[in-house]
Amino acid sequence: MGNSPRCLFDSDIKKFLEKEKEAIFGVLCDKYHGDALTTTREAWIREIEILQSVVFPWKESDGRIIFEYDIPRLGKRIDVVLLLSGIVFCLEFKVGEAKIQESDVDQVLDYALDLKNFHKYSHDKLIVPILVATKHINTSSVIQASVYNDRVVNPLVSGETGLRGLLSEVLLRFPDESAVDSNWIISPYAPTPTIIEAAKALYESHSVEDITRHEADKVTTDRTIAYILDVIHKSKRDGEKSICFVTGVPGAGKTLVGLDVAVKQTYQGFDKPLEDEGAVYLSGNGPLVAVLNEALAKDNYAKCRERGEAKKLSDSRREVGKFIQIIHRYRDNMLAKIKNPVENGVLEIDPAKAVKMQEAGYGEVEHVAIFDEAQRSWTHKRLADYLKRGGTYGNKLKVPNFPMSEAAFLIWALDQREDWATIVCLVGGGQEINTGEAGITEWIRALNDKFTHWKVYISPQLTEAEYAEGKVNELLRDNRNVTFATDLHLGVSLRSFRAEKLSSMVHALLSLDVEAASLYSEIKDKYPIYLTRDMEKAKRWLHEKVRGTERTGVLITKESARYKPLGIHVLQSDEDNAVHWFLEDKTDTRSSNYLEDAATEIQVQGLELDYTCLLWDADMRYENGEWHYYRFNGKEKWDEILPNNETRVEKMKYMLNAYRVLLTRARSGMVICVPEGNANKTATGFWEDGTRLPEYYDGTYDYLKSIGFEEL
Template identity: 70%
Template sequence: MANRCLYIASIKDFLEQERLSVLGSLHNNYHGDALTTTDEAWMGEIDILQQTLIPWKEEDAQVIFEYEIPRLGKRVDVVLLLRGIIFCLEFKVGQKDALQADVEQVMDYALDLKNFHRFSHDKIIVPILIPTRRETSTTEFQPSVYDDKIYNPIISGAEHLQDLIINVINNENASVSGTIDNWIISPYTPTPTIIEAARALYENHSVEDITRHEADKVSTDRTINYILQIIEQSKNQKKKSICFVTGVPGAGKTLVGLDVAIKQTYKDGELDKENGAVYLSGNGPLVAVLTEALARDNQKKCVAKGERKTLSASRREVSEFIQIIHRYRDNMLAKIKNPVENGIVEIDPEKAIHLEHTGYGEVEHVAIFDEAQRSWTHKRIANYLKRGGTYGNKLKVPNFPMSEAEFLIWSLDQREDWAVIVCLVGGGQEINTGEAGITEWIKALNSMFKHWYVYISNKLTDVEYAEGRVNELLQDNDKVTFAEDLHLAVSLRSFRAETLSAFVQSMLAFRPDAAELYKDVDSRKYPIVLTRSMDTARNWLRKQARGTQQTGILVTKVAARFKPLAVHILAQDEDNAVHWFLEDKTDIRSSNYLEDAATEIQVQGLELDYACVLWDADMRYVDGEWFFYKFNGKNKWNPENNKENQKYMLNAYRVLLTRARQGIIICIPKGNSRLTPEGFPEDPTRLPEFYDGTYEYLKSLGLKEL
């Protein structure tokens, strides 16, 4: 069992073993050099427990040291399986005070076990924090208000630990016959956040390892293996290939992309620059948050192993394989003849060096484009380059002739040996003007790049992708293979409600099954509740989140009248997104402070545990239809009649409503019904009728009101 923990024994065997012998077992199973402080802590824990556990010496019970919560890389100091109760013990040897971060840490362990550890689902879990020098102990027990059999964290000094365990056993009337068989080898079914998952991938786990293991339904590893086979085949046959991967929101497309990038870039733990891959995303906040999360984690682990490593060195290493798409594009633009002549993009030999295999291409053979549907139309990129871009080199190209998709294929086509592009495609998720959808990629392959082999998800024919015209667009292309393995059908984001994205889709499209889908989501203990008060929404979020679970407020970028509700919009700078997502509850820049709201631009691809979606007057329900409005910045909402813009505005709500892993509260304000002394509306930009229809519609689907 050493792979799951560093030491496991019955209480009887543990009490009869020499303490140095227990320490030796911990050492033998520990990977890495145990520091003196680690030794001292372990010795303290062993001494305390060999005193504490004497009353239960003859019982069928187990003590487990350093239990690793599988695949999330967290270790619980000690798990005690006694009389059918799971005690999570977190020791702070030599400490007198209980710190908030320590209480949250032990609560997190209890929640992780409850939600994701199969043999803990229906058990009593008691998180206990033990600052060993504390002189008092919690005397009152408060089982969780969530009816999930988790005690609120208990705090005890070492002296009182035995009494505390006796009191819990009495409180639960736990009998001697209560045992938990095979707990240590329980299946584990986690759904980590994208940030946790990226960290675990970086530690050489597989996606399926770190995502939910109802393995018959989850196909991430099958998709990854299919892509890796195409890469290998393209390399061996010296050909160029493109794969289109589709998936429902939260299905793990980004994880698939990151995993392919990491597996190609790090072969057997060594950097393989010859055959490397780069993960590219136009989603600046996602790239910034993932890069910073991985860099912080990498640096912390290196320092723990005694290596000297700065945070900036870690950031550089991570940036090798996660990059912002515009910088990659601008790097290639710097190599072309400028201005472009006769509408043909060509390399300028004076600006680029020709290498034997690379040709004029970049070093990577494999480029993974996340959210490929968001690549820019020809019009948008041409206008952008005419002005001179805002990224990197501010290059001006006055008459650029290609769409972004076309140029990205052209960039990989510069390689003279082989290349693979992997496009990760979300359906119905274009949220910015000038995002081309998938059509541009297919048009480019049909016209300029007929020698490229196309591997495409059979779901790309659905209406969310290229308006359902994929078959028609590809019918004359003889290099197309449709593959079921390139579609991810199961949402991993919400481990509580796989039907959440289907409900959101139906609710926004007024489909008749919306109310039934809501019932299904609700039956899985995934709350979606309604309120008209931001105070109520904030209280609900604070009450739901335990341990370090993350909360936040979300609004669309078109929302305009949030200031009266004491909500501030997070500024677009990517550093703000990093702080919003990664700082803890003690930092006012954190999402948990519920002051700054993020927009669909900042949260696409990322997620929270619990979210409040603040619904403004930009999208209103009237008589079975959505009506769209944009604020003029002063005193009036103007109707938005442009169909393209309406699509982006609807998609914004689709993105926001699928960000929460464990529950959503939707706040639709009451507006301002007060009149001035002269009888006019006090605030004509927030009239109740702007909001009431939407509220009544959601209520009619059965959503609970707070």
């Protein structure tokens, strides 16, 4: 096995005992990406010392020891895995701890269950989770398999002194285990049927409709889903590779279509999932994945408790994790299998790092992958720069001179399947909001240049200016494999006439199109938009509007900078914060309803609230009939971004799109607060606050007022 990209260190027990602890520590530090915290480094040293004395009796066995093992596609890492006499031991160390905490026991059990459920070569193995609190004086004396009959032993606990004896006891208790597969460390990600069934049951409660933007007419979404399933069926029958591009305005139900296809494809009308027919829904939007996962998991957990079933929230989370995943982990799982460095710009699978499956070859990907917000995949430059540095966390997976954009690599990953595959790209118009997002153009280029055998099914709406600057037809002109299908556009019915019209109105407002006023006049009775210059008035309006469990919140662009004087904080960017902001109820100060923390376009894309307040800062200003873009220098002034090179033009597009995202997040109405700025001067005649001059805001306010938005 040796040097696997899935862990920081692995070797047989004999070599582990012969190596100096400093040498092993050096390998861990070298392969860890970024600077390991001092506490992590100290823990590694102690773990090596403890284990070198603990595993000595098995020096001549064929056991293996693995440090910091990555569970494929889940983004979780186990401190130490010991493969010994056919048993998989998961060890979680708490160095220096004497007390056993319930949360630590849950953590090591979770790792064991994740291996059981998602790691092909652990499905039928005996898995033994052990928590090692190094200073703990007692050791578990009862060793028994769990009541679930799943070959996972109930978690055991030990201090460093009792660990050797505990391992011996387990080996005595289970003497006849068959050998662990020699490819265990590079085992494919493969969910067990039970986990898929659980995810299905949980999805079918359809609580996902409560939190995905869902206004679309059922008939429209059903037609789109049926068309995609038909393409999948045809691809399987004819052994083809195919790709569908689905378009729809914000609120048209793209997320719902994606999740629905994932479930229907996996089951196809049967009670049990069909073997090797699965689909996965992938999104690069961390907050969206976190909020979807948590909402579904909590809903499932509550329903099981109501029925009197014993269940942990972590079990529900694991089940949802089968269907809904972060695209970067999916991508990194395939990256870990390539020959590195890449030679002659050609990607190839390294047989030493991958397992060849009967039908799929080295694919190790589902037949069907659904990419949400496909226009947000990374450009070649951004991905190549990222991989040259070695990513941003965890293993140092450095790939110099990577030859592809993210879209091309994702098609390549599914192209590795030797049988058939379908990709579904869900495309939002004008929603690229991060530098380095390639838009839809990159997918089409990859299909034209590298994957000419793929069949392309595309919505005719993709030719509109919001997508690939309207160049889709031109880009596809010479591609012989294209079918245009109106069913791939999520049109919106009368029932959700608001979403379609709101989207058009926002488009006109941002394009400075005179139509914006008449479009607004058509929706204002059903969808009020108010203007104010006073944040307190805006908050008052929101508090008066929401009833029952309706949600409200403050939104702001990530380029905004001068919101503190208005008593607003920006929500910290980790995913837990987004989950609390969207899902906690109004008694919890972390909830969006408190109107204290504002969320940015990154945190709310793909999700929505009932009523919103958009705080419009001086980063994008209406001046002399056009938009001007500014970036705060962090100290005392705003610098204008001028369109004098390609990067800056891109930047301006992303800033405009940030406002597009924020203006389409509210289901029922919104208030836009454009601050007055600070008009005061000091006794000596200087501005009191030169970063918030009234002129930075007045033009924007007057422009918005001219559209017909009413002042509070």
